[in-house]
Amino acid sequence: MVMAIQDLTVKIISPEDARCYLQEYEYARQRNISHHVVKYYADMMRNGEWLPGSEIEIAYAPNDDGKVAGYLVNGQQRLHAVIEADKSIPFVIKEVLCSDMDEVNIRYGLIDTGRGRNNADYVRAMGMEEELGFTQRQIGNIGAASIFIASDFFHRNKYKFTPAERVELIKGYAPAAHNYFDCVRSGPLTHAVAMYRTGTMSVGLVSFDESAKVWGHDRVADFWTGIAKNDGLRVGDPRKLVVEHLRESSINSRLSKKKYDVHHSARFVAQCFNAWLEARQITRTFVKDDGKGPIIVKGSKFRGK
Numbered sequence: 218m219v220m221a222i223q224d225l226t227v228k229i230i231s232p233e234d235a236r237c238y239l240q241e242y243e244y245a246r247q248r249n250i251s252h253h254v255v256k257y258y259a260d261m262m263r264n265g266e267w268l269p270g271s272e273i274e275i276a277y278a279p280n281d282d283g284k285v286a287g288y289l290v291n292g293q294q295r296l297h298a299v300i301e302a303d304k305s306i307p308f309v310i311k312e313v314l315c316s317d318m319d320e321v322n323i324r325y326g327l328i329d330t331g332r333g334r335n336n337a338d339y340v341r342a343m344g345m346e347e348e349l350g351f352t353q354r355q356i357g358n359i360g361a362a363s364i365f366i367a368s369d370f371f372h373r374n375k376y377k378f379t380p381a382e383r384v385e386l387i388k389g390y391a392p393a394a395h396n397y398f399d400c401v402r403s404g405p406l407t408h409a410v411a412m413y414r415t416g417t418m419s420v421g422l423v424s425f426d427e428s429a430k431v432w433g434h435d436r437v438a439d440f441w442t443g444i445a446k447n448d449g450l451r452v453g454d455p456r457k458l459v460v461e462h463l464r465e466s467s468i469n470s471r472l473s474k475k476k477y478d479v480h481h482s483a484r485f486v487a488q489c490f491n492a493w494l495e496a497r498q499i500t501r502t503f504v505k506d507d508g509k510g511p512i513i514v515k516g517s518k519f520r521g522k
Contacts, residue, residue, distance in 0.1 A: 224312040230273070231305040235296040242275050242289040246325060250297060253377070258298035261379045262306055269307045271295060276324045278315040287312070290325040349391050354413075355398065356387060362419040363390045370419065370483050370512045370519065393425035400438055404445030411463035412445060416482030420490060420514060428516030432494050440493045453498030455489040462486070481508030491515045 230238070261267045273292035280286050289296075292308070299306050315321050351359065363386035364378060378386065397418065401409045412418065421441055429437040443456040450457040462485055466477045477485070481504050488502045494515045504510075513521040 224310070226310050227269075227307055228310050229305050229307045230296070230299055232300045232303055235299040238273065238275075238289060239293070239296055242287045244288040244290060244293075244321075244325065246322060247289070247293050250294060254294050255297045255301055257377070257379065258295055259302035262298060262302035262304045264379060264381065266379055266381050267306060271308055272311050273308045274311045274313060274324075276313045276315050276321045278318050278321045280318070288321050288325075290321065349388065351391075351394070351398075355394070358413050358415075358418055359387050359390055359394045359422070361415045362422055363387055365415050365419045365479065365483070366390075366423060370480065371509070390422045390426060393422045396425040396429075396434070396438065397421040397441060400441035401445050403442050404447065408445060408447060408463075412441075414463075414479075414482065416477075416479040417459075417463065417486050419483050420486045423514050423517050423519065424490060427518065428490075428494070428514060431516035436494060440490055453500055455492040455497070455499055458499065458502060459486055459489045462489075478508060484508050484510070484512050487512050487514050487519075 228234075258267070271292075273295065274290050275287045276290045277285050277287045290313075291311075295306075295308070313324060315324060349356070360383060364383065367386055368377060400421075401412045404412075412421075424437045424440070425434075440456060443450060443454070444459050444463075447460050450460065462477075462482070466482065484504045485502060485508075488504070489499070491513060492499045492502070511521040512519050
């Protein structure tokens with residue numbers, strides 16, 4: 218396989234330039250455009266969060282009639298984002314010379330397979346671990362739960378929020394997370410793992426961030442501490458139902474007896490939390506709409522609407 222970098226330049230790409238690249242260097246095997254990704258990139262460009270140095274790659278190869286043609290093998294969605302953002306963005310333009318179309322196809326297949334940045338990566342890059350007082354794992358947990366909350370307990374689409382917005386969500390829920398983790402740490406470590414799940418923790422963050430202001434911090438803390446300790450909970454105690462739910466279900470485990478998605482789990486835990494606040498004894502609860510209906514968390518803005 219013979220591939221050589223023909224040219225490597227930095228160029229400011231305007232929306233008009235982006236249209237020209239997409240038209241002139243069209244590559245038939247490109248994946249379909251993800252509008253979520255394009256919007257995500259465009260938001261970053263509008264907000265000044267897009268960092269220079271990102272590559273646009275054109276692979277050149279002779280076609281059937283022997284003439285050399287160029288093909289866009291990397292940067293399609295970024296170029297669409299430039300158009301949507303209506304901003305001029307600097308990119309590194311890499312031009313690669315290939316022997317034939319097979320090498321172009323191989324080049325395309327090898328590009329853009331790296332691991333994406335997660336919430337913990339962004340926070341660590343900004344030196345905020347010490348500032349917030351969380352471990353890397355905890356930051357990941359808070360990030361996943363806060364995005365789920367900000368999506369109204371529905372789809373967790375990482376492209377809905379820019380990196381800066383994700384960091385702000387984590388910072389906003391940091392005080393609530395400290396309170397939640399204090400409760401989790403009061404119980405055995407093996408039981409704590411289940412309480413880190415997004416479906417459970419998202420309700421926990423909202424309960425400390427909002428519900429505690431209405432129902433009192435101690436009432437909210439007693440709910441989560443009771444679940445974490447699981448010490449002598451009686452039948453009828455809503456916390457006992459949560460413990461049983463966490464024990465019998467798992468989002469991914471092959472050993473679990475039952476499997477519930479994050480939507481179902483959040484709504485199940487929220488119903489138990491609501492019963493606890495109202496001092497109602499319950500021995501079972503039912504999640505409507507297969508976990509996709511509106512959620513109610515007493516004392517918060519989430520009122521089932």
